[in-house]
Amino acid sequence: MELDELGLLPDEAAVYWMLIAQPSARAEAICDAAGLPVExxxxxxxxxxxxxxxxxxxxxxxxxxxxxxxxxxxxxAAHRERLQRAEVTVARLAETYRMATADRAQRELVEIVEGGEAIGTRYRQMQLSARRTIDIFSAGRPQAVTPADSEEVTALARDYGWA
Incomplete structure (x- = not known):
């Protein structure tokens, strides 16, 4: 994780890294070592x-x-807490969505997505949220989703610890 993910700006991260490597320094030496203007x-x-x-x-x-x-x-700890709150919110949204569409049981089994852009977006979402695999049957030349739309590399880079 980079320090920017913890809220540090690039200049702050450069100075902090410099001070970690050299535990005590004068402001002038910090400027020089971090390669930053004095201000x-x-x-x-x-x-x-x-x-x-x-x-x-x-x-x-x-x-x-x-x-x-x-x-x-x-x-x-604050970052983890924000992520946990976001996960709870997503779960609540998903449950609300499921309840709102409960009277349409077919929707749970089949989702109809129309239009090339919408199909491509939904396909990328499915790839990025898949926990194991996505099985797709395709006949003919791809029109809505092409190999360029793949998020497979991103999805495979996640490590869930499954063997």
């Missing part, structure tokens, strides 16, 4: 200090990174 590095340092990822030394000139497991642990 950008100062802004990144200020933000990192505010977030508790970096501490300013008592002399006011040196900065040190907080231990990643401690400093980023809270960010990771």
């Amino acid at each position: 950008w590095a100062a802004a990144a340092l200020g933000s990192l200090v505010t977030r508790g990822l970096v501490a300013r030394a008592a002399d006011g000139h040196r900065y040190a990174a907080a231990p990643p497991a401690v400093a980023l642990g809270a960010e990771l």
